[in-house]
Amino acid sequence: METQESINYQRIADAINYIRLNFKEQPNLDEVAEKVNLSPFHFQRMFTEWAGISPKKFLQYLSVEYAKGILKEKQATLFDAAFETGLSGTGRLHDLFINIEGMTPAEYKNGGKALTINYSFAESPFGNILVASTVKGICYLAFADDKQEAFSQLQAQFANATYHQVVDMTQQNALFIFKRDWSKLSNIKLHLKGTAFQLKVWEALLRIPMGGLYTYGSLAQNISMPNASRAVGSAVGDNPVAFLIPCHRVIRSTGDFGQYHWGATRKSAMIGWEAAQVNKIAI
Known part of the structure; x- marks a missing residue:
C-alpha cells in the first residue's frame, strides 16, 4: 500500500519529468499543477519542499542550461538561443543569464572575452589577499601567500577576460569589511559565477x-x-x-x-x- 509520502514523491517526480520534456514550451504553474492533479497553491508548496526551489526557478535553470549549450556548442546567435529555448525574446534570455549566471549571454558565449576584471593585492588580518572586481561587483577574493599562483588561479576562473591591476572603489568597499560593522555587508556587491x-x-x-x-x-x-x-x-x-x-x-x-x-x-x-x-x- 502506497503511503502519502510516496504518492507525493511520485507527483513531484512526474512534475520534474514533465518540465524537463516540455521546458521549450515554458509551461506555467497552472499547467504543470494540472498534470499532477494538484491545485497550483499546493503544487507550488509541495514542489518547493521536495526540490528545494520553486517550479518557476527550476524551469529557469533548465532553460539557461539549454541555452548555454546552444551558445557554446552551436555558436548560435542570441536570438536563435532564445527562440530554441522557448523564451519570448533576447531580453528574457538576457535577464535569466544575469539572474542565474551573473553574466550576460554574450559574456558567457565569448568565455569572458567581453569581461574586464580589475584586481589588486592587499593586506588583511589573515595575510595577503587578492581581490578582483567587475563593473557588477566583487568576482573573486583569495588569500595570496604566493601572488603569482593566486593570480593564475584567478585567470583560470575567467580564462578569456581582460585584466587590469588597479584598485577600484568596489574593491575598497569590500576590504573595509575587516574594519567596519558587519551590518554594512549588504553594501558590498558580488558578481558570482556558479551552478x-x-x-x-x-x-x-x-x-x-x-x-x-x-x-x-x-x-x-x-x-x-x-x-x-x-x-x-x-x-x-x-x-x-x-x-x-x-x-x-x-x-x-x-x-x-x-x-x-x-x-x-x-x-x-x-x-x-x-x-x-x-x-x-x-x-
Whole structure:
C-alpha cells in the first residue's frame, strides 16, 4: 500500500519529468499543477519542499542550461538561443543569464572575452589577499601567500577576460569589511559565477552572522536539502570569494573546525578573530 509520502514523491517526480520534456514550451504553474492533479497553491508548496526551489526557478535553470549549450556548442546567435529555448525574446534570455549566471549571454558565449576584471593585492588580518572586481561587483577574493599562483588561479576562473591591476572603489568597499560593522555587508556587491546549487549554498553562507558557526548538516537543512550535506560541503569548498562569503564559519558536526581551502590554521584564526570582534561589540 502506497503511503502519502510516496504518492507525493511520485507527483513531484512526474512534475520534474514533465518540465524537463516540455521546458521549450515554458509551461506555467497552472499547467504543470494540472498534470499532477494538484491545485497550483499546493503544487507550488509541495514542489518547493521536495526540490528545494520553486517550479518557476527550476524551469529557469533548465532553460539557461539549454541555452548555454546552444551558445557554446552551436555558436548560435542570441536570438536563435532564445527562440530554441522557448523564451519570448533576447531580453528574457538576457535577464535569466544575469539572474542565474551573473553574466550576460554574450559574456558567457565569448568565455569572458567581453569581461574586464580589475584586481589588486592587499593586506588583511589573515595575510595577503587578492581581490578582483567587475563593473557588477566583487568576482573573486583569495588569500595570496604566493601572488603569482593566486593570480593564475584567478585567470583560470575567467580564462578569456581582460585584466587590469588597479584598485577600484568596489574593491575598497569590500576590504573595509575587516574594519567596519558587519551590518554594512549588504553594501558590498558580488558578481558570482556558479551552478544553481552552488549559488544557493553561497547565499545561505551569507546569512551566517559573524561569530556564528554552522555544521554542514545544518547548512543543508537551511537550504531545505537535509540529505545533501556532502554536496553542500563541495559547494562550500568551491566558494570563490573568501571571507566575504564566510565558508570559514562552517565546521564539522563533531565540533572540529575541519579543513579550509586557504589552510586550517587560517580558518581557526578567522573564527577566533570574529569571536573576539563580537565580544568587543557586546561589551
